[in-house]
Amino acid sequence: MSLVWMLTLSTALFTVGVLGVLLRRNAIVILMAVEIMLNAANLALIAFSRHLGSADGQILAFFVMTVAAAEAAVGLAIVLAIFRLRKSVNVDSLNRMKW
Amino acid sequence: MITVLRFLWLIPLAPFAGAAIAGFSGRWIGRRGVGIIACGSVALSFVLSVVGVAALSGDLASLDALPGLAINLEARRVTLEVAEWISVGGPDGLVVSWSLMLDPLSAVLILVITGVGFLIHLYSVGYMAEEDRGYARYFAFLNLFTGMMLLLVLGASLPVLFVGWEGVGLCSYLLIGFYYTETWCADAGRKAFIVNRIGDAGFLLGALTLWLASGSLDLEPILDGVAASGPLREVALAGSLLLFTGAVGKSAQIPLSVWLPDAMAGPTPVSALIHAATMVTAGVYLVVRMGAVFVAAPLALAVVAGIGAATALYAATIACAQTDIKKVLAYSTISQLGYMFLGVGVGAFAAAIFHLITHAFFKAVLFLGAGSVIHALHGEQDMGRMGGLRDRMLITWVCMLAGGLALAGIVPFAGFWSKDAILWGALSGGHTFLWILGLAGAGLTAFYVFRLLFMIFHGKPRDEDLVRNAHESPYIMSGPLLVLGVLSLIGGIVGLPAIIYGGDWLGRWLDPVLAHAPAAAHEGVHSAGAEIGAMVLSLVIAGAGFMVALMAYVLRHVWAERLPRKLEPLSGWARAKYYVDEFYQRAILGPYLQLCHIFRQFDERAVDGLVNAVWRTADGVGHFARYLQTGFVRNYALFLLIGAALILYLVLP
Numbered sequence: 207m208s209l210v211w212m213l214t215l216s217t218a219l220f221t222v223g224v225l226g227v228l229l230r231r232n233a234i235v236i237l238m239a240v241e242i243m244l245n246a247a248n249l250a251l252i253a254f255s256r257h258l259g260s261a262d263g264q265i266l267a268f269f270v271m272t273v274a275a276a277e278a279a280v281g282l283a284i285v286l287a288i289f290r291l292r293k294s295v296n297v298d299s300l301n302r303m304k305w
Numbered sequence: 306m307i308t309v310l311r312f313l314w315l316i317p318l319a320p321f322a323g324a325a326i327a328g329f330s331g332r333w334i335g336r337r338g339v340g341i342i343a344c345g346s347v348a349l350s351f352v353l354s355v356v357g358v359a360a361l362s363g364d365l366a367s368l369d370a371l372p373g374l375a376i377n378l379e380a381r382r383v384t385l386e387v388a389e390w391i392s393v394g395g396p397d398g399l400v401v402s403w404s405l406m407l408d409p410l411s412a413v414l415i416l417v418i419t420g421v422g423f424l425i426h427l428y429s430v431g432y433m434a435e436e437d438r439g440y441a442r443y444f445a446f447l448n449l450f451t452g453m454m455l456l457l458v459l460g461a462s463l464p465v466l467f468v469g470w471e472g473v474g475l476c477s478y479l480l481i482g483f484y485y486t487e488t489w490c491a492d493a494g495r496k497a498f499i500v501n502r503i504g505d506a507g508f509l510l511g512a513l514t515l516w517l518a519s520g521s522l523d524l525e526p527i528l529d530g531v532a533a534s535g536p537l538r539e540v541a542l543a544g545s546l547l548l549f550t551g552a553v554g555k556s557a558q559i560p561l562s563v564w565l566p567d568a569m570a571g572p573t574p575v576s577a578l579i580h581a582a583t584m585v586t587a588g589v590y591l592v593v594r595m596g597a598v599f600v601a602a603p604l605a606l607a608v609v610a611g612i613g614a615a616t617a618l619y620a621a622t623i624a625c626a627q628t629d630i631k632k633v634l635a636y637s638t639i640s641q642l643g644y645m646f647l648g649v650g651v652g653a654f655a656a657a658i659f660h661l662i663t664h665a666f667f668k669a670v671l672f673l674g675a676g677s678v679i680h681a682l683h684g685e686q687d688m689g690r691m692g693g694l695r696d697r698m699l700i701t702w703v704c705m706l707a708g709g710l711a712l713a714g715i716v717p718f719a720g721f722w723s724k725d726a727i728l729w730g731a732l733s734g735g736h737t738f739l740w741i742l743g744l745a746g747a748g749l750t751a752f753y754v755f756r757l758l759f760m761i762f763h764g765k766p767r768d769e770d771l772v773r774n775a776h777e778s779p780y781i782m783s784g785p786l787l788v789l790g791v792l793s794l795i796g797g798i799v800g801l802p803a804i805i806y807g808g809d810w811l812g813r814w815l816d817p818v819l820a821h822a823p824a825a826a827h828e829g830v831h832s833a834g835a836e837i838g839a840m841v842l843s844l845v846i847a848g849a850g851f852m853v854a855l856m857a858y859v860l861r862h863v864w865a866e867r868l869p870r871k872l873e874p875l876s877g878w879a880r881a882k883y884y885v886d887e888f889y890q891r892a893i894l895g896p897y898l899q900l901c902h903i904f905r906q907f908d909e910r911a912v913d914g915l916v917n918a919v920w921r922t923a924d925g926v927g928h929f930a931r932y933l934q935t936g937f938v939r940n941y942a943l944f945l946l947i948g949a950a951l952i953l954y955l956v957l958p
Contacts, residue, residue, distance in 0.1 A: 224946060227939065227942045228939055228942060228943055228946070229939075236938075236939075297937065297938050297939060298937065298939075300936070300937075300938065301935065301936035301937050302936060303936050304931075304934045304935060304936035
């Protein structure tokens with residue numbers, strides 16, 4: 207499998223993630239879309255790592271996974287807190303944080 | 306016995322400890338406890354001082370030299386280094402330590418400070434009895450003052466002396482403004498502090514001048530070094546004049562005399578202790594202490610003598626025209642301090658210190674007596690409403706009479722001998738004009754002091770309702786009065802001149818310190834007959850002052866009663882205190898306030914304008930930028946994406 211195909215898949219996944227964040231209203235789905243974006247980046251990192259024969263990309267990918275796990279934990283905790291307060295996880299109804 | 310000198314530091318420490326206890330735990334130890342602590346600590350300090358002075362007069366040669374304890378046998382000077390304070394610039398740099406010095410001069414002063422101070426502390430217990438919330442505060446300040454004053458006279462280097470100097474100024478400020486809820490009292494405190502600050506700036510500059518020339522801030526090398534020719538001698542004039550500026554401020558001489566009359570806003574025992582007996586004489590002490598520097602600059606001595614004589618006469622004329630008891634005594638104090646400076650200026654250092662001591666006695670008794678009268682009349686200070694108090698307040702009358710006779714210079718009261726020693730010093734030194742000024746002041750002194758006594762105690766009460774219920778003060782107040790009254794009578798014994806077969810103990814005691822004092826000038830008058838004649842003359846002049854007061858206020862002689870009108874406009878000026886305050890208001894404060902106004906405008910318009918412009922800009926931008934903050938998290942994500950894309954576009958080739 208050539209590098210191009212892998213990067214194409216990575217780009218496609220990233221686009222799905224971006225669209226998910228921008229278009230979906232459910233906070234949990236948005237978090238999942240963020241995970242997709244992170245994993246798309248991981249895929250690109252590993253593809254380059256393989257292509258260049260260097261371990262750097264793979265090490266970086268492990269870091270991204272760690273951060274992603276932490277992000278998911280914090281994000282879900284926030285979502286849970288919001289749900290307890292508002293009985294909803296619809297981000298369009300959460301527009302009070304402004305001037 | 307002699308080893309007690311190693312514990313010299315206990316003398317100032319005792320009142321400091323008393324101040325700390327009374328000030329920090331006054332609420333728990335109660336009024337009785339505060340009184341006992343305050344009086345006890347000063348009494349302890351007095352006992353230690355007596356023991357220390359006795360040790361100093363003993364055989365110093367038997368005292369083993371210890372690290373930190375230096376003895377100068379020739380000058381009879383014991384210097385004790387208590388702790389290191391400042392040490393910068395390596396071995397050749399500036400080293401200042403907390404060191405105390407006991408020599409005949411400081412010995413005399415610590416006895417006066419602790420002795421008179423103790424009596425005034427005792428008196429205060431009675432005087433302040435009705436004070437409720439400020440009782441512990443009052444005694445804490447009074448003790449702090451005593452400690453600072455002791456530090457001032459015991460300090461062996463200019464910085465230590467300066468700490469005491471500023472410390473007494475601070476306590477003076479705190480006690481003048483003791484009734485701080487009254488605006489005029491708080492203002493008087495501030496005025497005293499600020500006017501003193503002007504003098505203190507001079508003190509500091511003088512100390513630095515001497516330091517630059519000598520490389521040391523300790524008194525010993527400066528005083529010993531100025532005798533030899535060298536850089537120190539060249540700056541003697543500048544240094545001594547600058548130090549004298551400090552003395553002028555502290556001792557309320559022309560032109561910085563305006564604060565002392567206002568300082569009478571404080572409680573009367575404070576006026577007695579701080580503004581008559583001790584603090585205000587610190588200026589005289591400073592000039593005598595630094596006498597060697599002044600002697601090296603004859604012009605400086607002449608300035609001291611001139612300002613002293615002028616102040617003595619100027620303040621005496623004002624005292625003749627005031628009707629507030631404490632104002633009369635305040636101007637009298639300024640006048641007497643002028644005499645002391647006159648004595649110092651003509652080279653009669655011992656006479657000035659002699660007058661300092663007797664003045665501490667008789668002015669303290671006059672102030673405490675005035676306090677007793679004010680206490681009995683529930684705060685009334687206007688002599689115009691008093692009269693006829695003699696039979697109701699016999700002890701106060703007798704004591705104030707003793708103080709008054711001493712102040713007026715009537716033989717054989719203490720003030721006669723000391724004032725005469727100063728006047729004789731002026732005459733025998735060849736300063737005939739200053740002597741005449743002093744004599745004129747002496748006549749006015751006798752007049753105003755008897756005017757004071759007659760208006761308070763004699764004749765018929767001018768305000769029956771006020772005087773009817775007056776009664777003698779309690780024993781705790783009249784006791785100190787009696788002691789000081791007796792001292793006013795016999796205090797002169799320490800310095801009786803040789804001419805009347807006296808011992809002049811004080812002069813001989815001070816000799817080791819005043820070795821540098823100038824020898825009597827040749828052009829002066831020296832014969833024994835002249836000395837007796839000068840004494841008789843000053844007595845006659847004092848008698849004349851007494852007669853005028855008697856005619857005006859007791860016999861009600863028509864000629865004497867018309868006297869003020871005949872002396873217009875002089876008497877009017879004296880009543881208005883020569884408009885000095887008004888002059889300062891117009892000449893200095895007015896322009897100064899205008900300058901302040903200009904600076905305020907600059908601050909409000911230019912500086913604040915700049916700051917306001919900054920926030921207005923930020924506010925204006927934010928007014929529009931805030932619409933970007935929608936509160937929708939997906940909008941933010943979009944901005945993020947756009948931003949990331951933009952960066953990628955810019956970064957990628």
